[in-house]
Amino acid sequence: MTSNHLNATFAALADPTRRAILARLASGEASVMELAAPFAMSQPAISKHLKVLQGAGLISRGRDAQRRPCRLEAQPLAEATGWLVKYRELWEGNFQRLDALLDELKAGPKKPASTKR
Amino acid sequence: MANARTLQVTTPTDREIMITRSFDAPRRLVFDAWTKPELIKRWLVGPEGWTMPVCEIDLRVGGAYRFVWRKTDGAEMGMRGVYREIVAPERIVGTELFDMDWTGGETVSTIVLAEQGGKTTLTQTVLYSSKEARDGALRSNMTEGMESSYARLDAVLVTARDTKGAA
Numbered sequence: 677m678t679s680n681h682l683n684a685t686f687a688a689l690a691d692p693t694r695r696a697i698l699a700r701l702a703s704g705e706a707s708v709m710e711l712a713a714p715f716a717m718s719q720p721a722i723s724k725h726l727k728v729l730q731g732a733g734l735i736s737r738g739r740d741a742q743r744r745p746c747r748l749e750a751q752p753l754a755e756a757t758g759w760l761v762k763y764r765e766l767w768e769g770n771f772q773r774l775d776a777l778l779d780e781l782k783a784g785p786k787k788p789a790s791t792k793r
Numbered sequence: 794m795a796n797a798r799t800l801q802v803t804t805p806t807d808r809e810i811m812i813t814r815s816f817d818a819p820r821r822l823v824f825d826a827w828t829k830p831e832l833i834k835r836w837l838v839g840p841e842g843w844t845m846p847v848c849e850i851d852l853r854v855g856g857a858y859r860f861v862w863r864k865t866d867g868a869e870m871g872m873r874g875v876y877r878e879i880v881a882p883e884r885i886v887g888t889e890l891f892d893m894d895w896t897g898g899e900t901v902s903t904i905v906l907a908e909q910g911g912k913t914t915l916t917q918t919v920l921y922s923s924k925e926a927r928d929g930a931l932r933s934n935m936t937e938g939m940e941s942s943y944a945r946l947d948a949v950l951v952t953a954r955d956t957k958g959a960a
Contacts (some may be wrong), residue, residue, distance in 0.1 A: 758868070770838070771836075774826055775817070778817065778823065781822045781826070782818050782822060
Protein backbone atom coordinates (compact mmCIF):
# COMPACT_ATOMS: atom_id res chain seq x y z
CA MET A 677 0.00 0.00 0.00
CA THR A 678 1.36 3.39 -0.93
CA SER A 679 -0.12 6.74 -0.07
CA ASN A 680 -0.34 7.67 -3.79
CA HIS A 681 -2.38 4.56 -4.51
CA LEU A 682 -4.74 5.44 -1.70
CA ASN A 683 -5.06 9.04 -2.87
CA ALA A 684 -6.02 7.85 -6.36
CA THR A 685 -8.45 5.33 -4.91
CA PHE A 686 -10.18 7.80 -2.62
CA ALA A 687 -10.28 10.52 -5.30
CA ALA A 688 -11.91 8.05 -7.69
CA LEU A 689 -14.43 7.01 -5.02
CA ALA A 690 -15.32 10.61 -4.16
CA ASP A 691 -17.77 10.84 -7.08
CA PRO A 692 -21.27 9.27 -6.78
CA THR A 693 -21.45 8.38 -10.49
CA ARG A 694 -18.17 6.49 -10.25
CA ARG A 695 -19.37 4.64 -7.15
CA ALA A 696 -22.55 3.70 -9.01
CA ILE A 697 -20.44 2.42 -11.92
CA LEU A 698 -18.40 0.29 -9.51
CA ALA A 699 -21.58 -1.04 -7.93
CA ARG A 700 -22.87 -1.98 -11.39
CA LEU A 701 -19.56 -3.67 -12.30
CA ALA A 702 -19.66 -5.64 -9.06
CA SER A 703 -22.37 -7.75 -10.66
CA GLY A 704 -20.35 -8.42 -13.81
CA GLU A 705 -18.48 -6.76 -16.69
CA ALA A 706 -20.23 -4.22 -18.92
CA SER A 707 -19.60 -2.09 -21.99
CA VAL A 708 -19.56 1.73 -21.93
CA MET A 709 -22.98 1.75 -23.58
CA GLU A 710 -24.41 -0.57 -20.96
CA LEU A 711 -22.86 1.52 -18.18
CA ALA A 712 -24.19 4.79 -19.62
CA ALA A 713 -27.77 3.49 -19.93
CA PRO A 714 -28.95 4.07 -16.32
CA PHE A 715 -27.41 7.58 -16.16
CA ALA A 716 -28.60 10.78 -17.81
CA MET A 717 -25.12 11.11 -19.26
CA SER A 718 -23.49 10.89 -22.65
CA GLN A 719 -21.09 8.06 -23.43
CA PRO A 720 -18.13 10.50 -23.56
CA ALA A 721 -19.03 11.71 -20.04
CA ILE A 722 -19.15 8.12 -18.81
CA SER A 723 -15.85 7.41 -20.61
CA LYS A 724 -14.24 10.23 -18.62
CA HIS A 725 -15.34 8.62 -15.36
CA LEU A 726 -14.07 5.26 -16.59
CA LYS A 727 -10.65 6.78 -17.29
CA VAL A 728 -10.45 8.02 -13.69
CA LEU A 729 -11.46 4.60 -12.37
CA GLN A 730 -8.97 2.92 -14.69
CA GLY A 731 -6.22 5.34 -13.62
CA ALA A 732 -6.88 4.40 -10.00
CA GLY A 733 -6.65 0.72 -10.93
CA LEU A 734 -10.24 0.16 -9.83
CA ILE A 735 -11.33 -1.18 -13.20
CA SER A 736 -9.69 -2.73 -16.25
CA ARG A 737 -10.85 -2.74 -19.87
CA GLY A 738 -11.04 -5.77 -22.14
CA ARG A 739 -9.06 -5.95 -25.41
CA ASP A 740 -12.10 -6.47 -27.67
CA ALA A 741 -11.81 -3.36 -29.87
CA GLN A 742 -15.56 -2.99 -30.38
CA ARG A 743 -16.87 -3.59 -26.90
CA ARG A 744 -13.90 -3.07 -24.56
CA PRO A 745 -15.87 -4.38 -21.55
CA CYS A 746 -15.08 -2.88 -18.14
CA ARG A 747 -14.27 -5.12 -15.20
CA LEU A 748 -14.01 -4.32 -11.50
CA GLU A 749 -10.58 -4.77 -9.93
CA ALA A 750 -11.20 -5.47 -6.26
CA GLN A 751 -7.64 -5.24 -4.95
CA PRO A 752 -7.31 -1.43 -4.62
CA LEU A 753 -10.67 -1.27 -2.86
CA ALA A 754 -9.62 -4.00 -0.48
CA GLU A 755 -6.40 -2.07 0.23
CA ALA A 756 -8.34 1.14 0.86
CA THR A 757 -10.77 -0.36 3.32
CA GLY A 758 -8.05 -2.47 4.89
CA TRP A 759 -6.18 0.73 5.62
CA LEU A 760 -9.31 2.39 7.04
CA VAL A 761 -9.94 -0.52 9.34
CA LYS A 762 -6.33 -0.31 10.50
CA TYR A 763 -6.65 3.42 11.18
CA ARG A 764 -9.69 2.91 13.36
CA GLU A 765 -8.10 0.00 15.21
CA LEU A 766 -5.05 2.16 15.80
CA TRP A 767 -6.95 4.89 17.65
CA GLU A 768 -9.23 2.51 19.48
CA GLY A 769 -6.18 0.56 20.57
CA ASN A 770 -4.30 3.70 21.60
CA PHE A 771 -7.18 5.05 23.68
CA GLN A 772 -7.87 1.72 25.33
CA ARG A 773 -4.23 1.56 26.38
CA LEU A 774 -4.54 5.13 27.64
CA ASP A 775 -7.61 4.12 29.69
CA ALA A 776 -5.56 1.35 31.31
CA LEU A 777 -2.63 3.66 31.94
CA LEU A 778 -4.88 6.29 33.54
CA ASP A 779 -6.44 3.63 35.81
CA GLU A 780 -2.95 2.71 36.90
CA LEU A 781 -1.95 6.34 37.51
CA LYS A 782 -5.14 6.93 39.52
CA ALA A 783 -4.63 3.82 41.64
CA GLY A 784 -1.54 5.35 43.13
CA PRO A 785 1.27 7.26 41.59
CA LYS A 786 4.30 5.01 41.66
CA LYS A 787 6.98 7.03 43.33
CA PRO A 788 9.88 7.41 40.97
CA ALA A 789 13.47 6.53 41.83
CA SER A 790 13.77 9.49 44.19
CA THR A 791 11.91 7.66 46.96
CA LYS A 792 14.11 4.60 46.69
CA ARG A 793 17.25 4.37 48.69
CA MET B 794 -20.44 4.94 30.36
CA ALA B 795 -19.32 2.84 27.43
CA ASN B 796 -21.02 5.37 25.14
CA ALA B 797 -19.30 8.34 26.75
CA ARG B 798 -15.98 6.76 25.91
CA THR B 799 -16.80 6.36 22.25
CA LEU B 800 -14.66 8.41 19.93
CA GLN B 801 -16.73 11.20 18.35
CA VAL B 802 -15.61 12.90 15.17
CA THR B 803 -17.09 16.15 13.80
CA THR B 804 -16.11 18.90 11.34
CA PRO B 805 -16.69 22.30 13.02
CA THR B 806 -15.38 24.26 9.97
CA ASP B 807 -14.21 23.57 6.40
CA ARG B 808 -10.62 23.05 7.46
CA GLU B 809 -11.03 21.25 10.79
CA ILE B 810 -11.66 17.81 12.20
CA MET B 811 -12.64 17.58 15.87
CA ILE B 812 -12.26 14.42 17.92
CA THR B 813 -13.87 14.04 21.35
CA ARG B 814 -13.27 11.24 23.84
CA SER B 815 -13.90 10.92 27.60
CA PHE B 816 -11.53 9.39 30.10
CA ASP B 817 -12.30 8.20 33.61
CA ALA B 818 -9.48 10.18 35.24
CA PRO B 819 -8.72 13.75 36.34
CA ARG B 820 -7.27 15.95 33.61
CA ARG B 821 -3.95 16.32 35.41
CA LEU B 822 -3.31 12.64 34.67
CA VAL B 823 -4.56 12.88 31.08
CA PHE B 824 -2.29 15.88 30.54
CA ASP B 825 0.66 13.91 31.92
CA ALA B 826 -0.16 10.97 29.67
CA TRP B 827 -0.08 13.31 26.61
CA THR B 828 3.10 15.17 27.53
CA LYS B 829 5.51 12.83 29.36
CA PRO B 830 7.55 10.63 26.99
CA GLU B 831 7.72 7.67 29.40
CA LEU B 832 3.89 7.69 29.58
CA ILE B 833 3.23 8.48 25.89
CA LYS B 834 5.37 5.50 24.85
CA ARG B 835 3.03 3.22 26.77
CA TRP B 836 -0.14 4.04 24.84
CA LEU B 837 0.51 6.03 21.64
CA VAL B 838 2.10 3.03 19.94
CA GLY B 839 -0.44 2.13 17.27
CA PRO B 840 -1.38 -1.35 16.10
CA GLU B 841 0.01 -4.70 17.21
CA GLY B 842 3.66 -5.10 16.29
CA TRP B 843 4.56 -1.40 16.53
CA THR B 844 6.62 0.31 19.20
CA MET B 845 7.62 3.93 19.76
CA PRO B 846 11.42 3.96 20.01
CA VAL B 847 11.67 7.75 19.71
CA CYS B 848 9.55 10.11 21.81
CA GLU B 849 11.36 13.38 22.47
CA ILE B 850 9.51 16.32 23.93
CA ASP B 851 10.68 19.83 24.73
CA LEU B 852 7.53 20.94 26.55
CA ARG B 853 7.65 24.70 26.24
CA VAL B 854 6.28 27.25 23.79
CA GLY B 855 8.54 27.04 20.72
CA GLY B 856 9.86 23.67 21.88
CA ALA B 857 10.00 20.79 19.39
CA TYR B 858 8.83 17.20 19.66
CA ARG B 859 9.74 14.17 17.61
CA PHE B 860 7.89 10.82 17.48
CA VAL B 861 9.04 7.73 15.59
CA TRP B 862 7.16 4.43 15.45
CA ARG B 863 8.79 1.19 14.34
CA LYS B 864 7.25 -2.09 13.24
CA THR B 865 8.80 -5.47 13.99
CA ASP B 866 9.68 -5.81 10.28
CA GLY B 867 11.72 -2.58 10.48
CA ALA B 868 9.20 -0.21 8.82
CA GLU B 869 9.25 3.26 10.39
CA MET B 870 6.85 6.19 10.54
CA GLY B 871 7.77 9.54 12.02
CA MET B 872 6.23 12.89 12.82
CA ARG B 873 7.46 16.13 14.30
CA GLY B 874 6.12 19.46 15.42
CA VAL B 875 6.53 22.54 17.58
CA TYR B 876 4.50 23.57 20.62
CA ARG B 877 2.69 26.89 20.28
CA GLU B 878 0.73 27.03 23.55
CA ILE B 879 0.94 25.02 26.74
CA VAL B 880 -1.47 25.62 29.60
CA ALA B 881 -1.12 22.72 32.04
CA PRO B 882 -3.29 20.78 32.58
CA GLU B 883 -5.91 22.10 30.17
CA ARG B 884 -4.57 23.07 26.75
CA ILE B 885 -1.84 22.07 24.30
CA VAL B 886 -1.48 23.64 20.85
CA GLY B 887 1.18 22.44 18.45
CA THR B 888 2.04 21.90 14.80
CA GLU B 889 2.15 18.38 13.33
CA LEU B 890 3.89 17.11 10.22
CA PHE B 891 4.26 13.46 9.27
CA ASP B 892 7.47 12.47 7.51
CA MET B 893 5.35 11.01 4.68
CA ASP B 894 3.12 14.11 4.71
CA TRP B 895 -0.17 12.34 4.12
CA THR B 896 -2.09 15.35 5.54
CA GLY B 897 -1.38 17.80 2.69
CA GLY B 898 1.10 19.93 4.63
CA GLU B 899 1.50 20.90 8.26
CA THR B 900 -1.54 20.75 10.54
CA VAL B 901 -2.18 22.53 13.84
CA SER B 902 -3.53 20.45 16.70
CA THR B 903 -5.36 21.95 19.69
CA ILE B 904 -6.02 19.67 22.63
CA VAL B 905 -8.42 20.89 25.31
CA LEU B 906 -9.00 18.93 28.53
CA ALA B 907 -12.18 19.66 30.51
CA GLU B 908 -12.66 18.01 33.89
CA GLN B 909 -15.98 17.33 35.59
CA GLY B 910 -16.58 15.02 38.54
CA GLY B 911 -13.15 13.47 38.24
CA LYS B 912 -13.66 12.61 34.56
CA THR B 913 -11.97 14.32 31.65
CA THR B 914 -13.34 15.14 28.24
CA LEU B 915 -10.61 15.48 25.66
CA THR B 916 -11.28 17.54 22.55
CA GLN B 917 -8.67 17.53 19.83
CA THR B 918 -9.17 19.89 16.90
CA VAL B 919 -6.87 19.48 13.92
CA LEU B 920 -6.67 22.44 11.52
CA TYR B 921 -5.56 21.53 7.98
CA SER B 922 -3.83 23.75 5.43
CA SER B 923 -6.91 23.72 3.15
CA LYS B 924 -10.36 22.24 2.77
CA GLU B 925 -8.94 19.80 0.20
CA ALA B 926 -6.28 18.61 2.65
CA ARG B 927 -8.92 18.21 5.36
CA ASP B 928 -11.31 16.33 3.08
CA GLY B 929 -8.49 14.05 1.97
CA ALA B 930 -7.70 13.21 5.57
CA LEU B 931 -11.39 12.87 6.40
CA ARG B 932 -11.96 10.47 3.52
CA SER B 933 -9.19 8.32 4.92
CA ASN B 934 -10.65 8.39 8.44
CA MET B 935 -13.30 5.91 9.43
CA THR B 936 -15.75 8.10 11.31
CA GLU B 937 -19.40 7.95 12.22
CA GLY B 938 -20.22 10.71 9.75
CA MET B 939 -18.77 8.67 6.91
CA GLU B 940 -20.37 5.46 8.07
CA SER B 941 -23.19 5.49 5.53
CA SER B 942 -21.03 6.03 2.46
CA TYR B 943 -18.54 3.44 3.62
CA ALA B 944 -21.34 1.02 4.41
CA ARG B 945 -22.22 1.38 0.74
CA LEU B 946 -18.60 0.82 -0.19
CA ASP B 947 -18.52 -2.26 2.03
CA ALA B 948 -21.49 -3.65 0.13
CA VAL B 949 -19.65 -3.03 -3.15
CA LEU B 950 -16.59 -4.79 -1.78
CA VAL B 951 -18.45 -7.82 -0.52
CA THR B 952 -20.20 -8.22 -3.86
CA ALA B 953 -16.91 -7.64 -5.68
CA ARG B 954 -15.17 -10.34 -3.67
CA ASP B 955 -18.01 -12.79 -4.21
CA THR B 956 -18.05 -12.07 -7.93
CA LYS B 957 -14.28 -12.47 -8.12
CA GLY B 958 -14.39 -15.66 -6.12
CA ALA B 959 -17.12 -17.14 -8.30
CA ALA B 960 -15.45 -16.18 -11.59
